Amino acid sequence: MDRKVVLVTGAGRGIGSVIALEMAKEGYNVVLNYCHSEDGANQLCKQLTALGTQPMTYQCDISNENDVKNMVDAVVKKYGHIDVLVNNAAVSIDSLFRDKTVDDFKKTLDVNVVGTFLVSKYVGEIMYDNHYGKIINLSSTNGINTYYPMCVDYDVSKAGIISLTHNLAVQFAPYVNVNAVAPGFIATESEVKDMDEEFIRQEEEKIMVGRAGTELDVAHLVKFLASDNARFINNQVIKIDGGIYGDC
Template sequence: MSIILNESAQKKSDTSSLVGKVAIITGGSRGIGSTIAKEMAKRGAEVVVNYNSSKEAADEVIYEIEEFGGTAISIQADVSNYEESLSLVEKTQEYFGKVDILINNAGITRDRTFRKLSEKEWTEVIDVNLNSIYHTTSAAINLMIEQEYGRIINISSIIGQAGGFGQTNYSASKAGMIGFTKSLALETARNGVTVNAVCPGYVATEMVQQIPEKAKEKIISKIPMQRLGTTSEIADAVLFLLNNSYITGQCININGGAYM
């Protein structure tokens, strides 16, 4: 029995090129998000750097992208808010004419043991980390289905897989992202839209650097590779997923062996 591939599947993809693609990166002004934004722009993507309050940091990312000849704009939106998320996608479509890629990266922590965790600390984390991906994705998904192309990548976490002491809120939000990813992937697989998650371990970002030194040393001692990850290593996985049309509903673990 012979299998005939469609024309798009027969073409050899250029893994170095995202020319002509329009991408939104939520929480793109710093850390993992800013590195993803810059690496995508280097490969030709037209990038929207979303930020909530750090305009100066977002402008710095835009400046760096423009310095190497890339195209990027920044758009302020609190993605925990449904209306602002809709506006983020609408403004992107108005400016660039379409939306091809959505990187749901925005996230916060409010670490506290569960017995001391307030309702506010629970809700803030769920709203920013989990509800936001409903907000942004619901705004973009029909555009992607209509054009029969889309890439959605949700930045989850090792904590959503293995748990973390004092992080029931964060762990629940990141585990929810994985379930969201798998279910939406099933629904959109026939429409040219892939939905995947990247699950970083401990990465050298501002969030991790705020951990007390002794606690950080303890964390590193439990990582088989004996070091923190880099934002570039996370961006590499995102780029890999963007350039593969036959991977969907998957979680790519990048954690130095800390969770297998």
């Protein structure tokens, strides 16, 4: 059986790893891109193999154009096609605006915006030529509304991903669906490890459904957008935040 192929960037941990696992459960062959999380990617690769799929791992700095070109070439050489791209990889360097350095700002934009652009460019061209593809970009509600004083570089980058999503949807029409997912407060291990319980409680009180989101919540939305049931959904930014009091 010629399985569909999904490339997930930043798949070695967090939301990316859960998305990769859920896509494998749907029968996809998953390409696990990572930059630093080699152990996590290799461990996940074993899990996906046990599901009967044929995953591959690929270390790549997505802000480096040659790295991206080589990765995409390797994926096409192995599978012959790429059907779905999930641009999940991101960094955030938390510091107050007055303490933010130009290097910090550039690094965040290089990975989050330039990286998303580069992978979308090289994968999207293949999808366009094949007359089929889905690109799903991970933005954030931080890219829509600024919530925290520590995240100016991250917020700007996630707003940039929203703009990039709209541009890609136009460039790759009519063959490739391009959408963005904008998670709100998601209780990933990396998110909550440095937060005190009172802060988490205050954040959850803002959410209409009464709890923080989970990685699986995000993965289920991505999985739907990747499916042919979402063929008429295009050029959209879909918030997944449980509903926020005050946004009504």
